[in-house]
Each structure stands twice: as C-alpha cells, then as structure tokens.
Amino acid sequence: MAEKEISQAVIGRLPRYFRYLGELKEQGIERISSQDLSDLMKVTASQIRQDFNNFGGFGQQGYGYNVEYLYDEIGKILGLGREHTLIIIGAGHLGQALSGYNNFFNRGFIFKGAFDLNPELYGKKIRNIEIRPIEEMEQFVRDNKIEIAVLAIPKDQAVKMAERLVNCGIKAIWNFAHVDLDVPENVQVENVHLSDSLMKLSYGIDRYEKSQVKTRK
C-alpha cells in the first residue's frame, strides 16, 4: 500500500488549524463549514478541504465539520494522542522559559529531567525538577525512555551534544541552537532559529520603509 506522503506545507498548517478549532471548541461552537473557517483563518476554503482530505473525510456534505471531532482528529494526527517524555539540556533562561510553558505540558509533553554543564546549578530545581550534571544524561534517557530532548545550549556545544543524544537513543531533538544538526533519519529535528525570525522582521521593516520612500516621490 503506497502511503501518500503528506507535504511539509500541509503539516505546517495543522497546528494552526488545531489552535483555531480549540478556540471554537472552547466557545462552545459545535460545527463549522470550510467557508466559515476560511473567513476566520484567512485561508481559502478550498485549501482547508484539501488539507483535511489528506487524512480522510472528516466532514459531512451539507453539514460541515464537527468542531470537537475535527479537533480531536487533528490532535491525533499531530501525535498528541499520547504522552511524550522530554528533557531539557541547558537550564538557562531559555530552558527555564520552555520548561514553564503550560501550553505544552497540558498537551501531553511530560517534563522529566533537566541537565546543564554548569556545576553551580546542580541540585537546583526548575519546575520541581532537579538540575543534573550532563554526565548523567545518557543513563537518564535510557532509564526513563525519554523521547524528546530540548536543546537550549550555545551552538558550539550543540553539535556534539546532538551526537550524544542520538547515540543514547533519543527520538527527537527540539533544537534552539543556531546550527543545522546532522542526524540520522530515525531522529526527528525541529529547529527554532530565533535569529532567522528576527532577521525576517528587520527585512520587513526595511522593505516597508523603502516602499514608502518610493511612493512619496
């Protein structure tokens, strides 16, 4: 059975659908048509229907989509149907900020451990989890069947750390270091390159200003 590969474009839109559906659900709205969702989200109704139909028919002709059902289904597609264990590597401000993101940890991402290279932090706690020396990381990952490592350390250490994580069997790395990690295909990586995003912002500022200058002429 040739499993149709879902494009990155589609997958990238799923979390946003999920967010809007969650809000509709909270507002007690039971059903929604692709047209109404289109108005709300500012994407075409056609795209919405195409996207959902990658995963099977979630709607009903003449009725639309049941909000709660669709929400749950997209959640399952996104892997939110079960718990994921997680450790944080790097207990600085960023690591601490991430560990505190209730959004995540209400959604089945279970914060199990924190590691740092700085001995001064050992024994301190973030979110009631003790910060451990990085030397204990491998054993911890294996003992606790950790799936995800949040990599919140400087880039010069990140490549080596990613290698260690891969070697002890991590399944996924959420990478905040500003390097591209080279990992085998059985390990998932999501990069959050914050400075890339800031550069796009400054590009936007400049481009807008230039367009204004031109218009004023």
Place this chain on the structure above:
Amino acid sequence: MAEKEISQAVIGRLPRYFRYLGELKEQGIERISSQDLSDLMKVTASQIRQDFNNFGGFGQQGYGYNVEYLYDEIGKILGLGREHTLIIIGAGHLGQALSGYNNFFNRGFIFKGAFDLNPELYGKKIRNIEIRPIEEMEQFVRDNKIEIAVLAIPKDQAVKMAERLVNCGIKAIWNFAHVDLDVPENVQVENVHLSDSLMKLSYGIDRYEKSQVKTRK
C-alpha cells in the same frame, strides 16, 4: 518602475545563507561557487543562483561568489546594515532569555527597555536595563524611537498589547504569544509559535514510528 516582489520562500532562505556565509568568512574562505555552497547547504546550486539573482548579480562568471561581499550584501538586504532599537514586553524567563541573546545584539539590535505588568519586578534589572511599569511604555516608545517590540507575554494579554503598540507607532512586533495578531500593514509581525514547532516534532515522531511498524510486517 515595477519593483519585482520577492517571494516569502526566498526571504525565508536568506538568513540561512547569511549564517553559512558568516561561517565561511570566519574560516577565512574568500570565494565559493554555487556548486560548493550547494554541497555544503544541501540545496541545489540552481536555487542558490536564482535566489541571489533576485537582488542583482553578486557573482562573477568563472570565479563564483566573493564570500565577504556576498555576506555583506545579504546582511544589507536583511536590514542588518543599520541599528534597530528594541524593547521587551514581559520580563519573564522568555523575555530574559531573549534579552541575553548575544547573537542578536551583536547584529545591530539594540535592547533599550523592558516592561512588565508585575509591580514586583519594577526597578529590577535585566542586562543592565531597568524593568519599567507597562504604563510607561507608550511614552518610552515615542521618546526613544523604538522600532521593534518583543512580545513575550501570555496570549490573553497579547492582542490588547499589540493594539497599544500599534497605536504608539511601533514598526514591528516579534510575537511569542500564541495568537495571530491583526495589525495594519505598516506594522511588521513575525510570529514564533513555539508550540506549533513542538507539534510538528511530535507529528514526526509518530509518523516515523508508524512507518517502522509497517515496514517490519
């Protein structure tokens, strides 16, 4: 003169080019061909040449591209040719983590002020900048000609805060709150929806596992 609009796809790739060129420059490499850069970055040489040629001819036939020149030019395109003033709204861990990102502040993003809603934080300092009450924000933005606001507050306050920022003349919002902001087109917004990124990661884990189960049969 019909200014050709550069596609988001191209702009999205510029920061990555910029990063690789910066590294090449640090290594003292003077020139590089699109083919060599292609091997390094795992994108096609054709795409590299097309991307650069959106902005004019940066290369030379038979020679390739001068690393330092190309680096500088892409930097200018990204708006890094001048300084950008910036304030942080929300002095929690995330705000503090961002304020400490040397990467940014070496690149012309000048951290001018920090604001919070929690009175307990007033007067405390992050990165040698005093945390101020949010009521002073509008005046501060005007007085200091602030361009960018980093929005690191919970989503239920973010929409209202974005409105206030727009009203006092901010040029850009770097949004870490988990909502889509609706702002006029003269204000730039870059969203960093961290949980979207985490969901894509869990999607990847699940999809990989399912593919393995199938293969094993």
Place this chain on the structure above:
DNA sequence: TAGATTGTTAATCGATTAACAATC
C-alpha cells in the same frame, strides 16, 4: 425534497530544477 456543503477532479499558478549561452 431542496439546500448546503463536502470530497475530489481539473485548471492555474508559482516555485524549483535543468540547461545553456554569456562572460569572466
């Protein structure tokens, strides 16, 4: 049943890749 709205096929649009003439 009639109206609404999906699921899906076909048409369009845009982005990526390939090819090669221009030129350093």
Place this chain on the structure above:
DNA sequence: TAGATTGTTAATCGATTAACAATC
C-alpha cells in the same frame, strides 16, 4: 585562449485555487 561558473531562459514539478458532481 580554454575552462569555469554565473545569470537567465525554458522545462518541470508541486502546491493552490476553482469548479462541480456526490451526498448528507
């Protein structure tokens, strides 16, 4: 000059949008 490599045009591929038959 010959070789290398860009800049750019043309071909291909994939993603988005439009249209409409199926069906609730």
